[in-house]
Amino acid sequence: MQLVTRANWGARPPRYALTYVASTKGVKIHYEGTYVPKSLAATAAHSTCAGRMRDLQASHLNHPTENYSDIAYSAVVCPHGTVYEGRGAHRLTGANGTAALNRDDYAVCAMLGASGLVVPPPAMLDGIVDAIMWLRNTGSAGDRVRGHRDGHPTACPGDRLYAWVQDGAQRPDGTGPQGGTGTEVPAAGGVARYQVTINGLTYGYGADGAHVTAVGEALVNRGFGKFYKVGPGPRWTDADTRAYQAFQLSLGYTGTAPGEDADGVPGEVSLHQLLGRLPGRKKPSTVPPFPGRSAFVLGRTNPAVVTLDNGLIRAGYTRYHDGDGYQAGSRFTEHTRRNVAAFQRATPALAGDADGYPGPLTWRLLLS
Numbered sequence: 062m063q064l065v066t067r068a069n070w071g072a073r074p075p076r077y078a079l080t081y082v083a084s085t086k087g088v089k090i091h092y093e094g095t096y097v098p099k100s101l102a103a104t105a106a107h108s109t110c111a112g113r114m115r116d117l118q119a120s121h122l123n124h125p126t127e128n129y130s131d132i133a134y135s136a137v138v139c140p141h142g143t144v145y146e147g148r149g150a151h152r153l154t155g156a157n158g159t160a161a162l163n164r165d166d167y168a169v170c171a172m173l174g175a176s177g178l179v180v181p182p183p184a185m186l187d188g189i190v191d192a193i194m195w196l197r198n199t200g201s202a203g204d205r206v207r208g209h210r211d212g213h214p215t216a217c218p219g220d221r222l223y224a225w226v227q228d229g230a231q232r233p234d235g236t237g238p239q240g241g242t243g244t245e246v247p248a249a250g251g252v253a254r255y256q257v258t259i260n261g262l263t264y265g266y267g268a269d270g271a272h273v274t275a276v277g278e279a280l281v282n283r284g285f286g287k288f289y290k291v292g293p294g295p296r297w298t299d300a301d302t303r304a305y306q307a308f309q310l311s312l313g314y315t316g317t318a319p320g321e322d323a324d325g326v327p328g329e330v331s332l333h334q335l336l337g338r339l340p341g342r343k344k345p346s347t348v349p350p351f352p353g354r355s356a357f358v359l360g361r362t363n364p365a366v367v368t369l370d371n372g373l374i375r376a377g378y379t380r381y382h383d384g385d386g387y388q389a390g391s392r393f394t395e396h397t398r399r400n401v402a403a404f405q406r407a408t409p410a411l412a413g414d415a416d417g418y419p420g421p422l423t424w425r426l427l428l429s
């Protein structure tokens with residue numbers, strides 16, 4: 062792929078900050094639509110393509126009605142197959158017709174005309190597929206490829222390019238993007254990369270632990286192993302998300318965009334179905350025996366204070382400390398006493414005697 066960044070084609074900065082988009086459903090294909098000289102397709106004319114980009118950006122910045130902040134397209138492809146960065150990945154495009162259409166898809170424009178150069182050269186088709194793959198890989202574009210005219214009244218991207226889109230937007234040699242891995246997960250609007258906590262354990266992109274390996278292995282056993290190049294392993298990757306999504310789809314869940322039911326991030330019900338049980342952190346089966354009131358004397362140390370402190374930290378009663386955060390230690394300090402008192406005041410059974418010195422009931426309620 063030949064990619065020319067904004068800096069390298071001499072882009073002007075956007076007039077105001079471009080809007081961030083996490084992912085899109087896919088990419089829409091456009092053409093310039095005016096007159097593009099056939100001579101632009103000559104090999105020697107490639108030296109003029111960067112200048113054409115600057116002209117295109119200028120025409121958008123000076124547009125009489127649209128108030129564009131920048132060139133409207135995510136990327137532009139010249140007849141020689143070079144991809145020019147437009148607004149780029151993770152930036153809202155301005156080219157698809159309406160605010161909703163702009164949120165749904167990135168926009169890739171071919172330097173192709175409504176007259177003059179109207180037949181896309183093979184190198185240009187290769188370049189458009191490069192741009193699509195670039196937006197998938199760096200901008201979480203989903204699998205679909207459509208024309209500007211899909212869902213919007215326009216002739217764009219012209220009959221020749223639109224026919225190519227409808228035939229699957231393949232490279233001249235008949236490969237990708239739709240013959241590639243993208244079709245394995247239907248219409249994903251990018252891969253979900255958030256985490257959930259179920260029964261005290263974390264799942265989703267970046268989660269770590271033996272429970273993640275267990276989920277991956279269960280998915281492989283169920284026949285969803287094709288998503289893994291390596292692993293499964295203890296760190297949750299996009300491969301885990303894709304495999305889990307395929308499992309959710311097999312359960313009849315719908316909606317593959319991040320946040321929807323089949324986005325590849327586990328929920329309690331599907332996880333239980335996959336594993337046959339719901340793993341979780343084991344609670345201590347018994348509360349340690351109360352060490353006696355003599356363990357808690359201001360300024361004195363006792364191993365039981367560490368246990369007490371850990372209970373306070375787990376329960377979130379750590380407001381009082383000497384400026385460095387509340388940490389477990391064996392000394393019963395005034396900070397310890399005040400944190401215990403805060404727990405007692407917040408607990409109805411203890412609130413009547415919130416002196417900050419643990420008795421058997423405070424001990425049991427705090428540590429159970």
Ligand SMILES: [Zn+2]
Pocket residue numbers: 090091092156209215217218
């Ligand atoms: Zn268009």
Ligand SMILES: [Zn+2]
Pocket residue numbers: 106107108110139140141142143
């Ligand atoms: Zn060129």
